Amino acid sequence: xxxxxxxxxxxxxxxxxxxxxxxxxxxxxxxxCFAAETLAGCLAYGQRVPVVTTHGLLRSVAQLLCGxxxxxxxxxxxxxxxxxxxxxxxxxxxxxxxQIAPRRLLEKSPIHVLRWESLQRLVAVSANExxxxxxxxxxxxxxxxxxxxxxQGRTLSPGEALRVWISGHANIxxxxxxxxxxxxxxxxxxxxxxxxxxxxxxxxxxLGVNSGPEAIGAMLHPEASPYACLGPSLxxxxxxxxxxxxxxxxxxxxxxxxxxxxxxxxQLWDEPELPPELVMHAVxxxxxxxxx
Numbered sequence: 001x002x003x004x005x006x007x008x009x010x011x012x013x014x015x016x017x018x019x020x021x022x023x024x025x026x027x028x029x030x031x032x033c034f035a036a037e038t039l040a041g042c043l044a045y046g047q048r049v050p051v052v053t054t055h056g057l058l059r060s061v062a063q064l065l066c067g068x069x070x071x072x073x074x075x076x077x078x079x080x081x082x083x084x085x086x087x088x089x090x091x092x093x094x095x096x097x098x099q100i101a102p103r104r105l106l107e108k109s110p111i112h113v114l115r116w117e118s119l120q121r122l123v124a125v126s127a128n129e130x131x132x133x134x135x136x137x138x139x140x141x142x143x144x145x146x147x148x149x150x151x152q153g154r155t156l157s158p159g160e161a162l163r164v165w166i167s168g169h170a171n172i173x174x175x176x177x178x179x180x181x182x183x184x185x186x187x188x189x190x191x192x193x194x195x196x197x198x199x200x201x202x203x204x205x206x207l208g209v210n211s212g213p214e215a216i217g218a219m220l221h222p223e224a225s226p227y228a229c230l231g232p233s234l235x236x237x238x239x240x241x242x243x244x245x246x247x248x249x250x251x252x253x254x255x256x257x258x259x260x261x262x263x264x265x266x267q268l269w270d271e272p273e274l275p276p277e278l279v280m281h282a283v284x285x286x287x288x289x290x291x292x
Contacts, residue, residue: 001093001097001104001105001106001107001125001126001129002025002104002105002106002107002126002129002130002131002132002207003107003108003122003123003126003129003131003132004016004019004106004107004108004132004134005108005112005113005119005131005132005133005134005172006108006110006113006133006134006135006136006168006172007110007113007114007141007164007165007167007168007169007172008110008114008145008148008164008168009136009141009144009145009148009165009240010110010134010135010136010141010189011134011136011189011192011193012108012110012134012240013108013239013240013243013244014189014222014240014243014247014249015134015187015189015192016106016108017222017223017225017227017228017239017247018196018200018219018220018221018222018249019106019200019203019207019219020106020222020225021218021219021221021222021224021225022204022209022210022215022218022219023103023210023215023218024102024103024104024209024210024215025103025104025105025106025207025209026100026103026104026105026106027105027106027108027225027227028056028060028063028096028105028106028107028227029055029056029057029059029060029227029231029238029239030056030057030108030109030110030111030238030239031056031057031060031089031092031093031096031107031109032046032054032056032057032109032111032112033057033089033092033093033109034089034109034112034118034119034121034122034125035109035111035112035115035118037088037121038085038086038087038088039081039084039085039086039087039088039089039092040082040085040086042054042057042089043081043082043085053235053237053238054235055231055235055236055237055238056109056227056237056238056239057081057238058074058077058078058081058231058234058235058238059074059077059227059231059235059238060096060227060238061077061080061081062074062076062077062235063226063227064096064099064100065077065080069226069231069232069235070232071232071233071234074231074232074234074235075234088121089121089122089125090121090124090125093105093107093125104207104209107122107126108134109122110168113168113169113171113172114164114167114168114171115171116171116174119171119172119175120175123175123179128183129183130183130184130185130206130207130208131176131179131183131184131185132184132185132187132203132206132207133172133176133184133185133186133187134186134187134188134189135169135186135187135188135189135289135290135291136188136189136190137190137262137263137265137286137291138162138165138265138268138282138285138286138291139263139265139267139268140262140263141161141165142158142161142162142165143161145161145164145165146158146161148240148242149161151241151242157273158271158273158274159273159274159275159278162268162274162278162279162282163278165282166278166281166282166285169285169289170285173285173288185202185203185206186289186290187199187202187203188289188290188291190262193250193251194251196219196220196249196251197216197220200216200219200220201216204216204219220249221248221249222247222248222249223247223248225247227239227244228243228244228247229244229247230244230245264292265282265283265286265287265291265292266283268282268283
């Protein structure tokens with residue numbers, strides 16, 4: 001299993017779906033199967049925590065068991081999971097890998113990087129695998145997370161949104177520090193949106209899969225993923241709902257063209273609701289991730 005590590009609102013739904021169109025790779029919806037020690041714990045966690053739906057887990061199992069996603073197949077998937085309630089996330093991953101072989105599994109569930117114990121369970125399953133670390137500018141990530149909560153009829157303050165960005169990347173960097181440097185590739189989502197072909201080639205080469213024109217061409221169509229749409233009413237989510245409503249790749253202008261101006265990290269100091277110590281932490285982390 002190849003981990004795709006990213007906090008929420010890092011374009012991970014788009015990027016992982018793009019990679020999943022490579023003939024040697026497979027991207028499920030968000031499995032969130034390391035949120036607890038067992039699948040029973042993961043399902044219970046999903047009932048307690050609003051941002052964890054388990055819809056991605058249900059949709060992925062339904063697709064792999066039944067070849068489609070409908071309320072009927074979601075019901076079959078839930079019954080299948082409940083019958084294996086003592087399975088660990090590692091056991092589920094091994095089952096998924098057996099269904100998709102010889103393709104390699106990509107797993108991205110932003111909830112995992114926000115909890116150190118969940119991240120530890122995930123990386124234990126993927127020892128020695130290449131790792132992708134996706135990043136996004138802290139200002140746009142903060143605004144995007146707040147907007148995502150608003151679309152769901154909930155509120156999230158700028159400070160809470162920035163803490164999510166900090167927590168996710170701090171956990172990832174803490175783990176990466178003990179991992180072989182040549183096994184980790186950091187990808188800024190802004191770079192992929194500006195020049196997707198180049199970014200996809202870098203990622204394919206890092207993952208050790210074909211980086212030729214046909215493979216790159218296939219990855220330019222994330223909308224072809226079976227998870228690139230809203231699911232049935234019993235499990236509509238499983239990826240970013242905003243992205244699923246319009247899952248095609250929307251490029252940014254190339255460098256040198258009329259490119260949108262990227263905000264300066266220093267703009268965080270102008271946000272009156274942000275405590276200075278939080279801004280200082282975010283600015284230091286942003287510099288480490290390549291955002292001046």
